[in-house]
Amino acid sequence: MSNYRNNNTQQYAGMFKALSNPNRLQIFLQLTQCCTPGTVCNNKDIEVRYVGDLGADLNVAASTLSHHIKELNRAGLIQIRRSGQNVECWIEPEVLQKLSAFFQAGQEQ
Amino acid sequence: MSNYRNNNTQQYAGMFKALSNPNRLQIFLQLTQCCTPGTVCNNKDIEVRYVGDLGADLNVAASTLSHHIKELNRAGLIQIRRSGQNVECWIEPEVLQKLSAFFQAGQEQ
DNA sequence: TCTGTAATTCGACATATATCGAAGTATAGA
DNA sequence: TCTATACTTCGATATATGTCGAATTACAGA
Numbered sequence: 001m002s003n004y005r006n007n008n009t010q011q012y013a014g015m016f017k018a019l020s021n022p023n024r025l026q027i028f029l030q031l032t033q034c035c036t037p038g039t040v041c042n043n044k045d046i047e048v049r050y051v052g053d054l055g056a057d058l059n060v061a062a063s064t065l066s067h068h069i070k071e072l073n074r075a076g077l078i079q080i081r082r083s084g085q086n087v088e089c090w091i092e093p094e095v096l097q098k099l100s101a102f103f104q105a106g107q108e109q
Numbered sequence: 110m111s112n113y114r115n116n117n118t119q120q121y122a123g124m125f126k127a128l129s130n131p132n133r134l135q136i137f138l139q140l141t142q143c144c145t146p147g148t149v150c151n152n153k154d155i156e157v158r159y160v161g162d163l164g165a166d167l168n169v170a171a172s173t174l175s176h177h178i179k180e181l182n183r184a185g186l187i188q189i190r191r192s193g194q195n196v197e198c199w200i201e202p203e204v205l206q207k208l209s210a211f212f213q214a215g216q217e218q
Numbered sequence: 219t220c221t222g223t224a225a226t227t228c229g230a231c232a233t234a235t236a237t238c239g240a241a242g243t244a245t246a247g248a
Numbered sequence: 249t250c251t252a253t254a255c256t257t258c259g260a261t262a263t264a265t266g267t268c269g270a271a272t273t274a275c276a277g278a
Contacts, residue, residue: 009131009135009138010131012128012134013128013129013130013131014129016126016128019122020123020126022119025121025125026118032214096213097212099212100209100210100211100212101209102209103205104205104209105141
């Protein structure tokens, strides 16, 4: 047993732990939605959202939201960057590719 | 926001929670390995293992192993069936497809 | 029926986590 | 410099989780 997945068990377990909380999963899913309803999608754009917006329909305290953002970032799932008063969040496409491939690896043989 | 992923947030969060424990993730990964080292793979076979074997290199008590198997099953990630003294475990291929697609959905647009 | 192996259930316990509110920091704008 | 907004940090707390060992159940074989 020694393929790339088994060598990174801790890392993946950390990602899944971050996604195991329904509120965090919602935040993550919002960041995977590439365009706001009614607009045209553009392949090349990476969707960026502000922390505050991500928590808008989540019904948690600001401090809790901040905590969740930090956890997602720590797990390597999202990137964050301050922009004035706001903090921008986004997902690097490689993260989604990596996770998708993780579950495909078992199917291909 | 209303695609198939967002409508099943709880279900997916449950799966990720099950995979968030390193020992459970190891068990899951073992079940995705379709053939034992040195043998020839066969597409058509679903890999089945006994509970005891899955815990062989895990260093947890039998009761803990049993608990983890139950959690994985409860999350819908693995199937179990008693076979004599042993209990067989396996992953339905659709589960892997579903999880892989979950992370692909954000990339395709 | 007895024995041994495989697995589960149960109760206990230490640790981790989700959440909150209060207080603090960072930034923009008047 | 003052104020408002966005976000973070901190401490507290209730709840969930991972783990164990002991006891129990399921089954196979002598």
